[in-house]
Amino acid sequence: MILSTRGLSKRFGGVHAVEGVDFDLPQGQIRAIIGPNGAGKSTFVGLVSGRIPPSAGSVAFEGADVTGLPAHRRIGLGMAYTFQITSVFANLSLHENVALAARARLGSDRAAVEARVASALTRVGLSEPPETAAGDLSYGHQRLLEIAMGLAQEPRLLILDEPTQGLTDGEVAAFIQLVRDLGGPTTILLIEHNMTVVMETAERITVMNFGQILAEGTPAEIRADAAVQAAYLGTG
Amino acid sequence: MEFGPYLMLATLEGAVAAAVLALTAVGLSLVFGVMRVVNVAHGEFYMIGAVIAWVVATGIGGHPAVGFVAALLVAPLVAGSVAAAADYLVLKRLNYDPETTIVATIGLLYIIQQVTLMTFGPEARPVEAPFDARLALPWVEVVAGQWQLYWPWGLSTTAYKLFVIGAAVVVLLGVWLVMARTRLGMVLRAAQLDPEMARAFGIDVDRVYALVFGIGAGLAALGAVLIVPIQQAHYLMGGDPLLLSFIVVIIGGLGSVAGTVVAAVLIGLSDGIISMFFSPTLAKIIATVLVACVLVFRPQGLFGTRAA
Amino acid sequence: MSDRRATALHAAIVAALAAGYFVLPEYHSGNLARIMVLAVYAMGYNILFGYTGLLSLGHALFFAAGMYGLALPIEHLGLAPLPAFAIGVTAAFVVSAAIGALALRTVGVAFMIVTLMFAQAGFLLALYFGAWTGGDEGFAIPQSLRSVAGIDLTAGDTRYGAALVLFAACLFITARVVQTPFGRALIAIRENEERARMLGYDVTRLKLWAVILSGTMAGAAGAAYALLFGYAGASFAGVQHSILPLLWVLLGGAGTTIGPLIGTGFMFYLIDISSEITTAYMIVAGLALVLLVLFARAGIAGELRRRVWRWLP
Numbered sequence: 001m002i003l004s005t006r007g008l009s010k011r012f013g014g015v016h017a018v019e020g021v022d023f024d025l026p027q028g029q030i031r032a033i034i035g036p037n038g039a040g041k042s043t044f045v046g047l048v049s050g051r052i053p054p055s056a057g058s059v060a061f062e063g064a065d066v067t068g069l070p071a072h073r074r075i076g077l078g079m080a081y082t083f084q085i086t087s088v089f090a091n092l093s094l095h096e097n098v099a100l101a102a103r104a105r106l107g108s109d110r111a112a113v114e115a116r117v118a119s120a121l122t123r124v125g126l127s128e129p130p131e132t133a134a135g136d137l138s139y140g141h142q143r144l145l146e147i148a149m150g151l152a153q154e155p156r157l158l159i160l161d162e163p164t165q166g167l168t169d170g171e172v173a174a175f176i177q178l179v180r181d182l183g184g185p186t187t188i189l190l191i192e193h194n195m196t197v198v199m200e201t202a203e204r205i206t207v208m209n210f211g212q213i214l215a216e217g218t219p220a221e222i223r224a225d226a227a228v229q230a231a232y233l234g235t236g
Numbered sequence: 237m238e239f240g241p242y243l244m245l246a247t248l249e250g251a252v253a254a255a256v257l258a259l260t261a262v263g264l265s266l267v268f269g270v271m272r273v274v275n276v277a278h279g280e281f282y283m284i285g286a287v288i289a290w291v292v293a294t295g296i297g298g299h300p301a302v303g304f305v306a307a308l309l310v311a312p313l314v315a316g317s318v319a320a321a322a323d324y325l326v327l328k329r330l331n332y333d334p335e336t337t338i339v340a341t342i343g344l345l346y347i348i349q350q351v352t353l354m355t356f357g358p359e360a361r362p363v364e365a366p367f368d369a370r371l372a373l374p375w376v377e378v379v380a381g382q383w384q385l386y387w388p389w390g391l392s393t394t395a396y397k398l399f400v401i402g403a404a405v406v407v408l409l410g411v412w413l414v415m416a417r418t419r420l421g422m423v424l425r426a427a428q429l430d431p432e433m434a435r436a437f438g439i440d441v442d443r444v445y446a447l448v449f450g451i452g453a454g455l456a457a458l459g460a461v462l463i464v465p466i467q468q469a470h471y472l473m474g475g476d477p478l479l480l481s482f483i484v485v486i487i488g489g490l491g492s493v494a495g496t497v498v499a500a501v502l503i504g505l506s507d508g509i510i511s512m513f514f515s516p517t518l519a520k521i522i523a524t525v526l527v528a529c530v531l532v533f534r535p536q537g538l539f540g541t542r543a544a
Numbered sequence: 545m546s547d548r549r550a551t552a553l554h555a556a557i558v559a560a561l562a563a564g565y566f567v568l569p570e571y572h573s574g575n576l577a578r579i580m581v582l583a584v585y586a587m588g589y590n591i592l593f594g595y596t597g598l599l600s601l602g603h604a605l606f607f608a609a610g611m612y613g614l615a616l617p618i619e620h621l622g623l624a625p626l627p628a629f630a631i632g633v634t635a636a637f638v639v640s641a642a643i644g645a646l647a648l649r650t651v652g653v654a655f656m657i658v659t660l661m662f663a664q665a666g667f668l669l670a671l672y673f674g675a676w677t678g679g680d681e682g683f684a685i686p687q688s689l690r691s692v693a694g695i696d697l698t699a700g701d702t703r704y705g706a707a708l709v710l711f712a713a714c715l716f717i718t719a720r721v722v723q724t725p726f727g728r729a730l731i732a733i734r735e736n737e738e739r740a741r742m743l744g745y746d747v748t749r750l751k752l753w754a755v756i757l758s759g760t761m762a763g764a765a766g767a768a769y770a771l772l773f774g775y776a777g778a779s780f781a782g783v784q785h786s787i788l789p790l791l792w793v794l795l796g797g798a799g800t801t802i803g804p805l806i807g808t809g810f811m812f813y814l815i816d817i818s819s820e821i822t823t824a825y826m827i828v829a830g831l832a833l834v835l836l837v838l839f840a841r842a843g844i845a846g847e848l849r850r851r852v853w854r855w856l857p
Binding site for chain 3: 274326329330334335336338339340342343344345346347348349350351353354358475479482486515517518520521524525527528529531532533535
Binding site for chain 3: 049051070071072073075076081083087088089090091092096099100101103104105107108149153
C-alpha cells in the first residue's frame, strides 16, 4: 500500500467533514474519489497531503506514519498535490512556475530542472512561450499548468483535485490520455466530477458521502451499486 | 511619606492615566474592530486634540473653564474631520488593504506631526485647568487600638484629576450605549461583521468607515483635551499614547471594546504604580516585550475568546 | 542572457560609484559614502520585504545590533575595528534569528506589530543602559580607534572606498541570492505562500533564513555606519529608523536589486534639501509614503521594469 488512512476524521466546529475514513491505495493504481458536493472529498485529500490537520486518525505513506509530518515533509517524501482552485504563481512566468515545482526536489541542478520543466510542459501540452506570465494564461491553461507543476515533482503519489474543471473537450481527452500514460510508476488519486474522465481512467473508484466512504469498487461495480445510485448517480 | 499613602497616590495617578488611555485605546480598537485598519497615526490625532485645546483656550481667553469647555467640543471635531478626510482621500483608495494602510498611516503620522511643528512650533505649551481646587486625602492609622482617619501632610490631589476620571467613565459609558442601543451602533456592528452584507442591506459602508475613523480620532482627541491641563501640548506627544494604546488593544483582544477598557485600566494603573517605584523605562521594556509575546503566543489577547 | 545583462548593470553601477568619488565635490562624495552604507541597510530590508513579502517595522533593531555590537567593544574594551565588526555582524545574526523565530509565528499585521514592539523594546534597552550607550545622545568613537590594518577610515577617500566595498559586496550577494533556488523560493513565498508550501518548500525555515539574511545585512550596515562615521546612538534604534528602509525600498522599487540604492539616494537628497528649508523636513517622508502607496506601488525601479526594461533584475 502506498497510502493508508485509519479512522481519519476532521470536524469543523460541529460539522463532521470527514469521519472515520479507512482508506487503502495500492502502489501504481489510478483511483478516483467521487461523491456529491460537500461529501468531504477535498477535505480528505487535504488531510492526506497535510494541508489540513486531522481531528483524529492516522495517515501512512509507503508504510510510514506521516500523521505528525507537516505538508512540506510529506511532499518531500513523494506526494504531490494540485489545487482545486487554480493556485499558480500568477506574476511569475510559466517556466518559473514549473521550475519552482521541480526545484523543490532537485535543488540547484539547473540542467535537470530545465529538462524536467520542458518535459512537464510538453506532456500537458502547454505550448505558450515559457516566459509568459502565468496569470495571462486562459483559465483552462492555468489548470494545465497546475497539472504540469504536479508532474514536474515526479511524485510517487499524485493527488489531483478536480483537474478537468474548466477544460475544453479536447483538453479533457488529452488529460485522460495523460493520466493513462502516467499510471504505473505514479499512483494517482483523482477527485473528479466528470464521469467520463472517472470511468475512462480509474481502475477503482471510492465513493464518499457525508464524510464517510459509501462504496468502493471497479467502475463496473460502482455503476451497478444501488446505494451509490441512490446517493449520487441515480439523481443524474 | 509612608508606603501606604504613597501607594494610594500612585494608584490615583495611575487611574488618571488609565482613564485617558481607555479613551484613546477604545478609539484605536473601534477603528481596528470595524475597519480592520491598524491606525499608526492614532497618536497624532491625540496630539491634534491637545494642540487644538491650547489654540481654543488661548484664543478665547477669559475664565479657563470657558476655553476648556469649548476645547472639549472643538478638538474632537477637528481631529475627527482630519481623520475622516484622511480616510476619504487615502485609506478608501487603498481598499483598506491591511498592510498598505499601515504604511499609509505611518505617512499620515509624519504629515500631521510635521505640519504641527511648522505651525504650532516645537515648544511645549500649557493649558490651564478649568478649576484647580486641591483636595487633601485622608489615610488611616491605628491610634491606641482604634482605626482613625488622618490627613498626612503632602497627601493631596487636585479636583481636576478626579474630574478626568469621572469624565472618561461618562464618555466610555456613552460609547457603550451608542454601540449597544442605537441604530448607529447596529450599523457599525453590521459593517464590522460583514461589509458586503451591510452594503447589500443599503448601508453606505464608505460613509460608515469615514465616520468610524473620525470617531476613533475624536476619542483620542478627547482624551488629550482632558490630559492637557495636567501635561502640556507638544508636537511629539503622540508617541507614548500610541504605544500604550497598541499594548492595551492587543492585551484586550484586537477589536474588542470591552476587553480594551479592562486592559486600559489594568495597564494604566500598573504603569502608574510601577513607574513610581521602578524606572519607567524598565517598566516600558517589560510591558513591550510581554505584549509582543502575547501577540506571538496568544493572538486573541488575554481576555479575547476568538482568534483575531 | 538576462543574468549577464544584470551582472553588467551591477558592475556599471559599482564602477560609476567608484568614479563618482573623483568627479564629485567633497560634500557630495561624503553624502554618497553615507548613502551607500544606508543602501546596504535598505538592501537587507529589501530581501525580506521586496523578495519574501514580509513587512517588518523593526529593522532598526538589527541595524542597532550591528552598530552597538561594533561600537561598544571598541569604546569600552578597546577592541580593534575588524574583530569588532565581526562582533557587530554576529550580534545582528543572533538577534535576527531570535526575533525571526518568535515573530514568524505571526502573519500579516501581527507580524508588523510584533517586530515593531521588539524593536521598541531594543530602543528602550539602549536608553536604559545609557551609562554604556550614551542613550539618545550616543557617543563618538575616537578617530584613533577607527583604523584597519594601518588604514585610517576617517579620511574621505578610505571611508568612501570602504563604503563602496561593502555596498558592492551586498549588491552582488543580493543579485546572486535571488537567482539561487533559495531566492526563487522566497519569491514564490511572496507570490503565494500556500502554493509554495504545497510544492514541498519548508516555508517557515525559508522565511527564518530570509529574516536572518536580511537582519544580518542590516546589522553589517549598522556596524559600518558606526565605524565609518564614528558615532553610535539610540536614535538609530528608534521607530523612525525602522520606517526609513521601508520608505527607501518602496520609493526605489521593492523586489529589485537596484531599487534600494535609488530610493536611499533619492530620499537622502530630498530630506537634505528640505531640511535646509524647514525643520519639519520629515514631512517629505510622510508625503512620500502616502503618495507611493497611492500612486506608485512599484517604486522607481519597479516602474522602469514595468515600462522600459523587462529584464531589470
